[in-house]
Amino acid sequence: MKIYFELNGKPQYVEVEAGESLLSLLRRLGMKSVKEGCGTGECGTCTVLLEGKPVRSCLTFAPKVQGKRVTTLEGLGTLEDPHPLQRAFVEAGAVQCGFCTPGMILTAYALLQENPDPTPHEVREYLVGNLCRCTGYVKIVDAVLLAAQWKREGQWR
Ligand code: FES
Ligand code: FES
Known part of the structure; x- marks a missing residue:
């Protein structure tokens, strides 16, 4: 299925599988700050902001972000201009x-x-x-x- 969401202030229209995790989607989109530790909701390394609130992207299905704002560390600062x-x-x-x-x-x-x-x-x-x-x-x-x-x-x- 195709979904729309906002990633770090930019619109994204992407094809996702119903069972794909947000972690997998964000990694596919090049968000290398999003880390997979446990993959089961225990460690918090995959945390991103969904509508400004922290969520574990390994436990969040990608289709759930349809129409929503997602922020990764790439959206906060860069090497040249850190937050x-x-x-x-x-x-x-x-x-x-x-x-x-x-x-x-x-x-x-x-x-x-x-x-x-x-x-x-x-x-x-x-x-x-x-x-x-x-x-x-x-x-x-x-x-x-x-x-x-x-x-x-x-x-x-
Ligand atoms: S990878 Fe450990 S909580 Fe998501
Ligand atoms: S796990 Fe190495 S700095 Fe936190």
Whole structure:
């Protein structure tokens, strides 16, 4: 079947199989930031934003995004022009292997849209479904709090 949706602000008309996952579709469309970890909804590495809310793309059927807005990390920033959350992750030393980072950043983005001044506990709670095997989470929480501070100071575009 053919579906229409908006990917990072651009219209997409694509052919999908009824049982295809959003993860598979986004990878087919070149969104290499979308990572497959477990493939069963456990790790959060495949997280993208659907209408601004984090979803696990491995568990979301591609036809479900018909008519909706999907955001991947490619839609937030680029190497040349990183989003403040990306800069904060680098500055706080919150990236090691980087496999969890796109999903972490998109989930953190959704958190800061809802709550621009979270406590460290609230950051941990919101990110609880995003697993990281490398960092021990301390620096990830630091990065989100740093980005939140920059957002409150008006440094986000
Ligand atoms: S790959 Fe989707 S939750 Fe792990
Ligand atoms: S930085 Fe390696 S899994 Fe998080």
